Amino acid sequence: MKTYLDCIPCFMHQTLSAGRLATTDELLIKKLLDQSGEMIKEISMEKTPAEVGEIIYASIRNITGVYDPYKEIKEKSIAEAILMLSTLETILEKSPNRLLMAIRMAIAGNVIDFGMRKKFNLTEDMYKILGQEFALFDFAEFQNALSKANTILYIADNAGESVFDRVLIKEMGKKTYYAVREVPVINDVIYEDAVASGIHEVAEIISSGSKAPGTILANCSPEFNQLFQEADLIINKGQGNYEGLSENSRSIFFMLKAKCPVIARDLGIEENDIVLKAINTKT
Amino acid sequence: MKTYLDCIPCFMHQTLSAGRLATTDELLIKKLLDQSGEMIKEISMEKTPAEVGEIIYASIRNITGVYDPYKEIKEKSIAEAILMLSTLETILEKSPNRLLMAIRMAIAGNVIDFGMRKKFNLTEDMYKILGQEFALFDFAEFQNALSKANTILYIADNAGESVFDRVLIKEMGKKTYYAVREVPVINDVIYEDAVASGIHEVAEIISSGSKAPGTILANCSPEFNQLFQEADLIINKGQGNYEGLSENSRSIFFMLKAKCPVIARDLGIEENDIVLKAINTKT
Structure with missing residues (x-):
C-alpha cells in the first residue's frame, strides 16, 4: 500500500506520541517534530507508510536515546491480555x-x-x-x-x-x-x-x-x-x-x-x- | 496563548483540509504539506497558533491560486443559520x-x-x-x-x-x-x-x-x-x-x-x- 496524503498529518501525531513517551523535554520533542516535518518533502508517496515510520521511530531512538519508549505500555498490554x-x-x-x-x-x-x-x-x-x-x-x-x-x-x-x-x-x-x-x-x-x-x-x-x-x-x-x-x-x-x-x-x-x-x-x-x-x- | 506541541500535527491537518478544498491535484496538496512541514522548524512556540495559521493559509492561496477555498462552505453555513x-x-x-x-x-x-x-x-x-x-x-x-x-x-x-x-x-x-x-x-x-x-x-x-x-x-x-x-x-x-x-x-x-x-x-x-x-x- 502506498502512502496517502492523510498519512502525513498522522506521521506528525505519531512523532508527538512516541516523543512524549520517550521524554518530557518539550524542546527535544519539538526537535523530533522539526525533523519529521522536514522529512515530509523527502517522502515519496510510492513508499509504504511503514517505511516512513521506520525513519521516524529510528530518529526518536537516536535523538532521545530511549531504545523502547513503549516498553512499559507493552508490558501492561501483555499482562492485561x-x-x-x-x-x-x-x-x-x-x-x-x-x-x-x-x-x-x-x-x-x-x-x-x-x-x-x-x-x-x-x-x-x-x-x-x-x-x-x-x-x-x-x-x-x-x-x-x-x-x-x-x-x-x-x-x-x-x-x-x-x-x-x-x-x-x-x-x-x-x-x-x-x-x-x-x-x-x-x-x-x-x-x-x-x-x-x-x-x-x-x-x-x-x-x-x-x-x-x-x-x-x-x-x-x-x-x-x-x-x-x-x-x-x-x-x-x-x-x-x-x-x-x-x-x-x-x-x-x-x-x-x-x-x-x-x-x-x-x-x-x-x-x-x-x-x-x-x-x-x-x- | 502560545503554540503547544499538539498544535503542530493540527497545522498539518489544516493544510490538508484546506488544500483539498482548494484543489484536487494531489501533487499540489503534497507541495502544500511539504511547505508546512518545512515551516515547523521555524515555528517559535512563543507565537500563537493563529500566527502560524496566517502563514499556512497564505501559502495555500499562493500555491493553489484559490483565494477563498471555504467560500462555498461559508455560503452554506450562512444559509443554514x-x-x-x-x-x-x-x-x-x-x-x-x-x-x-x-x-x-x-x-x-x-x-x-x-x-x-x-x-x-x-x-x-x-x-x-x-x-x-x-x-x-x-x-x-x-x-x-x-x-x-x-x-x-x-x-x-x-x-x-x-x-x-x-x-x-x-x-x-x-x-x-x-x-x-x-x-x-x-x-x-x-x-x-x-x-x-x-x-x-x-x-x-x-x-x-x-x-x-x-x-x-x-x-x-x-x-x-x-x-x-x-x-x-x-x-x-x-x-x-x-x-x-x-x-x-x-x-x-x-x-x-x-x-x-x-x-x-x-x-x-x-x-x-x-x-x-x-x-x-x-x-
Missing part, C-alpha cells in the same frame, strides 16, 4: 467452530495499537469482535490452505495482541514461525515481548529483521525472506504488515481490524471492520 | 433572560468551525448549548460592562456563526463595530460573509486587518488598534481570537465553545465546555 487467557479458553471450548473463534480472538487482539489515536478498551472490544460480522471473510480458503500446510509463517503485529495470537497458533497445531520486529517500533512485538506472551511455548520466535512498523521485504533479513518464500501458509497480522505486503505475489492471509480510514479505503471496507482476507490463493 | 433565525427569535421571546439567551445563541453559533476536525450538527448542537451549563460564567461582569457601554467592538469568528452574532448584537442594542478578517482564512468571516449574514443591519462592519485565523494586534490595522483601545466593551468570539488576545491587558469578554483540547487546557476547562469569560474587568 494474559489475564484474559482463561476466559478465552472457556469461550473457545464452548464454540461450535473453534478455529474460526480462535481467528476472531487473534483479530480482537489487534485492537491493542498505540500507533493509532483511537482509544480502545480491550475487554469491551474483544467481546464485540468475537460476535462481529466480517467485512472480508475468506475462511473457506483459509481452512483449505491450513489443512494442506506443514509450516506456517505468522507475521506478528502488536505486543498484547501476541497473547491472542498464541491461542490461534495453539489451535492450528502446526509448526509455526512467529516473526517479530528486529527493534522496538511503536508497540510492535519484539523478541522479549513474544517470550513474555508465551509464544515460545507454541511457536519458534524469529526476527523478521524489520525495523519498520510493518514488513518491507527488501528491508527484512535474508533468512526471513527465505522463510517467506518457503512457508506453506502465511498469516499476516495488522495494518502495518498489510501496508508492506498487500501487493505481494505470494499467497497471504491478512487478519486485522481496520482502525485507520486510509487502510479501510485501500481494502474497500469501512473503518472498524474486521477482515480475514486472502490474496493469491492457490486452488 | 439564516433558516434558523425565526426559531431563534421565538426562543428569545419566550426566554426569561433575553440577554443571556442571546449570548448562548452567539456561543452556539461558534460550533460552525471548519478549522477543526470535529464534526458538528448545527441544529442539534445549538439546542444542546442553549441548555448547557457554562464552565466559566462572568455574566454579572458582562451585564455591568454592557450597561455602561456606548460602543462595542465585536470581534467575529466564523461565517454562519455571524448570523447568531446578529441576534446578540440586536439584543444588546448599542453602537457596535463588527470586526472581520481582511482576507479569507479557514471559514472565518470576511466582509461579504458579514453582509450575507445581515450584520450591516445591526452593526458597522469593519476589517480588523487580520490575515490570520485570529486577532494578533501587531498585524491588525491602525484603525482597528485604535478602536480596540477606545471601545467601551470588547466581545471576542471563538478560539482563534482567544489565542491572540488571551493575555491582553484590556478588558475583554471571551465567548466560545472549547472545541480543541489545547485551548480547553489553556482555559482550565474541559473540551466541549462553553465559556463567557471576562479578563481585566473594571470594577
Whole structure:
C-alpha cells in the first residue's frame, strides 16, 4: 500500500506520541517534530507508510536515546491480555467452530495499537469482535490452505495482541514461525515481548529483521525472506504488515481490524471492520 | 496563548483540509504539506497558533491560486443559520433572560468551525448549548460592562456563526463595530460573509486587518488598534481570537465553545465546555 496524503498529518501525531513517551523535554520533542516535518518533502508517496515510520521511530531512538519508549505500555498490554487467557479458553471450548473463534480472538487482539489515536478498551472490544460480522471473510480458503500446510509463517503485529495470537497458533497445531520486529517500533512485538506472551511455548520466535512498523521485504533479513518464500501458509497480522505486503505475489492471509480510514479505503471496507482476507490463493 | 506541541500535527491537518478544498491535484496538496512541514522548524512556540495559521493559509492561496477555498462552505453555513433565525427569535421571546439567551445563541453559533476536525450538527448542537451549563460564567461582569457601554467592538469568528452574532448584537442594542478578517482564512468571516449574514443591519462592519485565523494586534490595522483601545466593551468570539488576545491587558469578554483540547487546557476547562469569560474587568 502506498502512502496517502492523510498519512502525513498522522506521521506528525505519531512523532508527538512516541516523543512524549520517550521524554518530557518539550524542546527535544519539538526537535523530533522539526525533523519529521522536514522529512515530509523527502517522502515519496510510492513508499509504504511503514517505511516512513521506520525513519521516524529510528530518529526518536537516536535523538532521545530511549531504545523502547513503549516498553512499559507493552508490558501492561501483555499482562492485561494474559489475564484474559482463561476466559478465552472457556469461550473457545464452548464454540461450535473453534478455529474460526480462535481467528476472531487473534483479530480482537489487534485492537491493542498505540500507533493509532483511537482509544480502545480491550475487554469491551474483544467481546464485540468475537460476535462481529466480517467485512472480508475468506475462511473457506483459509481452512483449505491450513489443512494442506506443514509450516506456517505468522507475521506478528502488536505486543498484547501476541497473547491472542498464541491461542490461534495453539489451535492450528502446526509448526509455526512467529516473526517479530528486529527493534522496538511503536508497540510492535519484539523478541522479549513474544517470550513474555508465551509464544515460545507454541511457536519458534524469529526476527523478521524489520525495523519498520510493518514488513518491507527488501528491508527484512535474508533468512526471513527465505522463510517467506518457503512457508506453506502465511498469516499476516495488522495494518502495518498489510501496508508492506498487500501487493505481494505470494499467497497471504491478512487478519486485522481496520482502525485507520486510509487502510479501510485501500481494502474497500469501512473503518472498524474486521477482515480475514486472502490474496493469491492457490486452488 | 502560545503554540503547544499538539498544535503542530493540527497545522498539518489544516493544510490538508484546506488544500483539498482548494484543489484536487494531489501533487499540489503534497507541495502544500511539504511547505508546512518545512515551516515547523521555524515555528517559535512563543507565537500563537493563529500566527502560524496566517502563514499556512497564505501559502495555500499562493500555491493553489484559490483565494477563498471555504467560500462555498461559508455560503452554506450562512444559509443554514439564516433558516434558523425565526426559531431563534421565538426562543428569545419566550426566554426569561433575553440577554443571556442571546449570548448562548452567539456561543452556539461558534460550533460552525471548519478549522477543526470535529464534526458538528448545527441544529442539534445549538439546542444542546442553549441548555448547557457554562464552565466559566462572568455574566454579572458582562451585564455591568454592557450597561455602561456606548460602543462595542465585536470581534467575529466564523461565517454562519455571524448570523447568531446578529441576534446578540440586536439584543444588546448599542453602537457596535463588527470586526472581520481582511482576507479569507479557514471559514472565518470576511466582509461579504458579514453582509450575507445581515450584520450591516445591526452593526458597522469593519476589517480588523487580520490575515490570520485570529486577532494578533501587531498585524491588525491602525484603525482597528485604535478602536480596540477606545471601545467601551470588547466581545471576542471563538478560539482563534482567544489565542491572540488571551493575555491582553484590556478588558475583554471571551465567548466560545472549547472545541480543541489545547485551548480547553489553556482555559482550565474541559473540551466541549462553553465559556463567557471576562479578563481585566473594571470594577
